[in-house]
Amino acid sequence: MxxxxxxxxxxxxxxxxxxxxxxxxxxxxxxxxAFFNSPTDIVSNAPVPTQRIRLGGLVEQGSVERGADSKVRFRVTDSVETVPVVYAGLLPDLFREGQGIIAEGTLGPDRVFLADTVLAKHDETYMPKEVVDDLKKRGLWEDGNGMVAPKGGDAPAGEPVAMTGAGS
The missing domain is CATH 1.20.5 (Single alpha-helices involved in coiled-coils or other helix-helix interfaces)
Structure with missing residues (x-):
């Protein structure tokens, strides 16, 4: 050689x-x-049950149920679709109904999201880029104004809705 x-x-x-x-x-x-998904993404294109994903959206009003088994059940919505979530553990202090959150975990066979981590927003103005991009794509976000109600929603289209974002 x-x-x-x-x-x-x-x-x-x-x-x-x-x-x-x-x-x-x-x-x-x-x-x-773990890839970010909105509730609409999960409902329309369900991931494999063992695949780790991040679910982002707002905690639906009136959906939080605290069980005796220290599990918390709630629904996450993006104003189009809703996904039920089960979480066992301590929730962040800022967690509440109407609050933006990101939950990380897997989708169970019964289409209930089994979260092992829940993150709530840390201030009044922050929202993850993925959430803003998703809302813009669906016409529910206006630059400078934040979230806008969908047509036929509670607020007239084009008027800002009180919404705060999620984050870590």
Whole structure:
């Protein structure tokens, strides 16, 4: 084997090792990645039951039920669809009805979201970019005005609705 062939074989071997390492890292990260979904996304295109996802939206008014088994049941809405959520654990101090939240977990076979983490907003003005983009896409967000009620909603279309965002 010539010197040039040895050098090429060494470079090829290093590229192979680096490619294998990158592949292993990406495979291990793929199990911990949680994609953001609105309730409409989940209802229209349900994820695989074992897939971790993030559900973002508003806690529906009148939906919070605290059970004797320390589980909290509530519904998350994006003003179009609603997803029931079950969470066992301590809720953030800022959690309440009408509040923007992000819950992380999996969708159960009965289409109930089983949350293992719940995050509530941290101030009056913050809302995750994904939530704002989703609301803009559906025509429910106006720059500078925030959330607007959908046509046929409680408030006339175009008028801001009192809404605060979710965050970590």
């Amino acid at each position: 010539t010197r040039k062939q040895k050098r090429l074989a060494g470079i090829g071997g290093m590229v192979g090792v680096v490619a294998l390492a990158v592949g292993l890292v990406l495979q291990s990260l793929s199990t911990s990645i």
